[in-house]
Amino acid sequence: MSHTIAEKILSAHSGKKEVYPGEFIEANVDIALGNDITAPLAIAEFKKAGFKKVFDNNRIVLVPDHFAPAKDLRSANQCKILADFAKEHGIVNYFEVGQMGIEHVLLPEKGLVLPGDLVIGADSHTCTYGALGCYSTGVGSTDLARSFVDGKVWLKVPGTIKFIFKGKLNKWVGGKDLILFTIGKIGVDGALYKIMEFTGPVIRKLGMDDRLTMSNMAIEAGARAGIIEPDGITKKYISKFKARKPVFYVSDKDAHYDRVYEWDITGLEPQVACPHLPSNVKPAGELSDIKVDQVVIGSCTNGRISDLRIAAKILKRRKVSPGLKLIVFPGTQKIYLDAVKEGLAGIFVKAGGVFSTPTCGPCLGGHMGILTEGETCIATTNRNFIGRMGSPKSFVYLSSPAVAAASVITGRITHPGEI
Secondary structure (H helix, E strand, C coil), rough: CCHHHHHHHHHHHHHHCCCCCCCCCCCCCEEEEECCCCCCCCHHHHHHHHCCCCCCEEEECECCCCCCCCCCCCHHHHHHHHHHHHHHHHHCCCCCCCECCCCHHHHHHHCCCCCEEEEECCCHHHHHHHHHEEEEEEHHHHHHHHHHHHCEEEEEECCEEEEEECCCCCCCCCHHHHHHHHHHHCCCCCCCCEEEEEECCEEEEECHHHHHHHCCCCCCCCEEEEEEEEHHHHHHHHCCCCCCCCCCCCCCCCCCEEEEEEEECCCCEEEEEEECCCCCEEEEEHHCCEEECEEEEHHHHHHCCHHHHHHHHHHCCCCCCCCCEEEEEEHHHHHHHHHHHHCCCHHHHHHEEEEEECCCCHHHHCCCEEECCCCEEEEEECCCCCCCCCCCCCCEEECCHHHHHHHHCCCCCCHHHHH
């Protein structure tokens, strides 16, 4: 019987010869991830049930990133719960402020997630790591608590939808535009409880940062995971990590897919998701009359060094439009330092922006960039639901770093080719 990448990974981790969509399985996890919002709930359940020992202190990852650095007493207490649990159980991969980053940027950077892995995290954007050729999915905090105990998770095997991208990418068009285009085509429930498998000539030429961006937003189409077949680019990316041996799975040529979409994206313009859904997508050039008050560049979607390089290239020797706020969030401390060394941080600050320590910050309406009533923001984040970034009467547009950087110069949503 032929199978997809996801089915092969899930069968290997459940000790079964084969698994099929719709089947319920119990599987061994390679990494169990929690953050300062979700892990305290899991820790509380772990203690409530009377457990005294975690299954493996190397396989649990705790990252305080959503409200860190702590914005108030409540968030400080949440972070302390992680710190205390990590100390009590000798959690190797606990990352405090100064070492931490936005979790879904940090884990690939550290080599903690690898091809062939089964990764769960109590955060919906855990699907990011599928870009490396692993099965990675979000779970609830109680599922995370259970995995702390025995390293297992109970899953329903999803079906898979294949997305084939052909053609040639225009200048300023990358992974963010491809995933926004895709969500615009199929809708926010177009891959509900499915796996999105991205493939085709365009995907094979994408760098890892762009691939991570695409897999990150699979959840915005309702998917459980967004997977890309590992290849030479993947092998080069993970070549410096020796802690565990990766397994490179590929889908069989005659594997079954629930649906197959095939698009020629030649001529595709930079895409923007308009309020209040990631599926409300239009070309950037059609939105030039939309004025903005704030621009956010960063997050687990577009906070990597290549994203900052693109934004800095556009902003170099230019200024933020009067009255606008530019906030830039590198994904990790390493990216922060690289941006400083390369002069990118200086470009953002000289332009009139703020260059912040890594944090999820404004993406979830947490802190460091909350919108008030009537304000409009264009952001490189992943969600633009009502009230996502603050007031329910604010407006969030989603774009690539190129569009965001161009827009902060003009004060309106702008195609980067106009700059």
